[in-house]
Amino acid sequence: MHLLVRLAFRITSLALKFALTIVVARTLGFAAVADYGLALAVSVVSSKLLGLGFSTEMNRRLSAVNPAGAIQDASRLLLLYCAVYAAIAIVVLIVYDCASFDAFHRIPPGVLWGVMLVAFSEHAGLETTSYVFSLHRPRLGALLLFIRTGVWAGLAILGLLTGVVRSVDTVFTFWWGANVVVAVTACWCIWRWGREAGLGRPVPRKVGSVRSVWVGGLPFFVATTVLSGLQYGERFLASSVISADSLGRYVFAWSVANAIQTTAYATIVVTAGPRLVRSLSGADGDFWATLRNSRRSAVGITIVAAAAILIAYKPIFRAAREPAGSHELMMLSILLVSFVLRSIADVYWSGAVALRMGKQVAIAIAVVAAMSIPGEWILVTRLGAMGAALAHLTASTGIVATLVFLLMRARAIPEAAAVNGEAIHVS
Known part of the structure; x- marks a missing residue:
């Protein structure tokens, strides 16, 4: 409810x-x-x-x-x-x-x-x-x-x-x-x-408690800044390559598709983060079950939202006096898939925050950015606005794959320790 x-x-x-x-x-x-x-x-x-x-x-x-x-x-x-x-x-x-x-x-x-x-x-x-x-x-x-x-x-x-x-x-x-x-x-x-x-x-x-908050949050701050660049970077690359009209049409399609990520954030992610932290600090909490349920909910709501946008995309585009042909549909579809992945990444990001994996996340996201930017440039220069959409999808794929890998690796470490009879708690 x-x-x-x-x-x-x-x-x-x-x-x-x-x-x-x-x-x-x-x-x-x-x-x-x-x-x-x-x-x-x-x-x-x-x-x-x-x-x-x-x-x-x-x-x-x-x-x-x-x-x-x-x-x-x-x-x-x-x-x-x-x-x-x-x-x-x-x-x-x-x-x-x-x-x-x-x-x-x-x-x-x-x-x-x-x-x-x-x-x-x-x-x-x-x-x-x-x-x-x-x-x-x-x-x-x-x-x-x-x-x-x-x-x-x-x-x-x-x-x-x-x-x-x-x-x-x-x-x-x-x-x-x-x-x-x-x-x-x-x-x-x-x-x-x-x-x-x-x-x-x-x-x-605690002496220096506010400072410790800053030290603990700084790696995520760096990672967030890099992620923001990956969220908007392809349009800045495209601005020097394609016409203002084409860029404007891409930004419009991007804005429509972005609605599914903002919807997932306001309905799922904003409450998933606190639940994940409490599942770690509570004696009877199950972090991985909570993460799995949050991911399932995010996937479900973004797919429904994406389907609704695809059904209604023609009236939406016509209201803004935008063409609504096959080219525009393809671009919108690519961006919708990209933002579905971004919504899943938001859930895993919340999991990484709960597990205090700031340094690992900051380094990994920086590597993703370093690898993505040359590929984004090639896509944009060769395919124009469609290349910008593909560049956004490529970056989204790299982000979600990286976060999934980091969390699965974090899960494997205590499981391996348990096999050896050790007691390790991630918090």
């Missing part, structure tokens, strides 16, 4: 975001769409980079059986993030006032600050929502995620259609305002749960 609710929330959010882009174009013009696209791109990048390497390990610790100490560290970490936001804002203000970059000054102040507030609030909303999921509160987490990804878009659409909203700056206000509400609500709930977990007893403070 909870899975169906999360699925409904995610589908509704995707529909609202798609509708918002259309409404912004029709009411405010394509210049506003460009500003909205800028904010979207900045929010995606900032939500990863502003984590500073802490996020993965922090979420792993919060998912454990006794998270009281981790909640204290999370509170200190959120204060650090706020200090980083303030420092970046001051630097941007100084540069904007003093620098002589014409391109920089062509950005209206309202748009600049709107985009920056969206970036900060999007990261804060992402961090605090993930903390809620990590503390095994999936229903509240799903509601907060829906507010910050869908509800604000619905309100912005109503405002644009009724004439109350007349600028993209106000759209940004809905966006970052929803994130602030979510972040504050999540922080209050986390603080309350922390008091309940402590039961009035002081939690021992």
Whole structure:
């Protein structure tokens, strides 16, 4: 039942975001769409980079059986993030006032600050929502995620259609305002749960505990950065080879196909990670059974979503005035298979986080990237946009194969030790 609710929330959010882009174009013009696209791109990048390497390990610790100490560290970490936001804002203000970059000054102040507030609030909303999921509160987490990804878009659409909203700056206000509400609500709930977990007893403070979070999460931060490059790298390679029109059509097909990965993440992966960590820290947990069930659920939901997109692809493409012939169908199909693999990789990534395999993952993903980039270049230069889709599929195949190999190897080590009468626990 909870899975169906999360699925409904995610589908509704995707529909609202798609509708918002259309409404912004029709009411405010394509210049506003460009500003909205800028904010979207900045929010995606900032939500990863502003984590500073802490996020993965922090979420792993919060998912454990006794998270009281981790909640204290999370509170200190959120204060650090706020200090980083303030420092970046001051630097941007100084540069904007003093620098002589014409391109920089062509950005209206309202748009600049709107985009920056969206970036900060999007990261804060992402961090605090993930903390809620990590503390095994999936229903509240799903509601907060829906507010910050869908509800604000619905309100912005109503405002644009009724004439109350007349600028993209106000759209940004809905966006970052929803994130602030979510972040504050999540922080209050986390603080309350922390008091309940402590039961009035002081939690021992480990010296350098926040630093240890950073050390534990840094390899995953590096791996995440490389993965982000593999997620978008082929389009940057293609931008110097194919026409803007062909690249735009590829990006559109990519965006449609990417919906299945975001759906799988919001319905399966976001709760799989905390369950995997708890299965390791709990006495009666079965990590490998939990991983297997999560993988099965991810495969099932992505295949259903991919089939639904294939059935409805013609109306979707025609709504955007895109051709919907056999060439477009082939490109979309390749990207759908690629994102099915990426969704499976997300599950195994959660398993690697639970097993604290950061160094192995970072090295392995770097090797995959080093091997993929030359092949991607060859595919893009020879086959154009279709080559970009094949390049994305090639990278996805390498990523999921690498993660599966690492986890199966981790499973084989304790099994081999058990044969020799040794007791080894991966945690």
